[in-house]
Amino acid sequence: xxxxxxxxxxxxxxxxxxxxxxxxxxxxxxxxxxxxxxxxxxxxxxxxxxxxxxxxxxxxxxxxxxxxxxxxxxxxxxxxxxxxxxxxxxxxxxxxxxxxxxxxxxxxxxxxxxxxx
Numbered sequence: 001x002x003x004x005x006x007x008x009x010x011x012x013x014x015x016x017x018x019x020x021x022x023x024x025x026x027x028x029x030x031x032x033x034x035x036x037x038x039x040x041x042x043x044x045x046x047x048x049x050x051x052x053x054x055x056x057x058x059x060x061x062x063x064x065x066x067x068x069x070x071x072x073x074x075x076x077x078x079x080x081x082x083x084x085x086x087x088x089x090x091x092x093x094x095x096x097x098x099x100x101x102x103x104x105x106x107x108x109x110x111x112x113x114x115x116x117x
Contacts (some may be wrong), residue, residue, distance in 0.1 A: 009020040009027075016023065030036055048056070060067065071077075087095065 009023045012023045013020040026036065
């Protein structure tokens with residue numbers, strides 16, 4: 001565009017209404033690959049095609065919140081994998097020791113204790 005004609009990144013950026021750094025990255029990528037195509041990305045492939053997505057959008061004339069609510073009502077929830085234990089070993093041991101001792105207390109003993117009030 002303008003780089004071959006000797007324009008600076010700032011001049012090209014003003015014409016394209018973007019930042020000079022965006023112009024620089026784009027020109028670097030073009031010089032390196034002779035293309036502006038994105039590289040293939042890793043990850044799970046899409047299930048639906050672009051055509052299916054357009055059909056879904058045309059069919060559904062409601063808000064995203066409505067769709068999200070309907071999916072939740074039908075049990076379709078998204079979950080994130082827990083990456084660490086919810087409690088550490090010391091807390092787990094304390095929990096195991098605490099449980100049986102409090103089960104032995106009856107309701108009258110609990111009412112007599114001042115910390116319950």
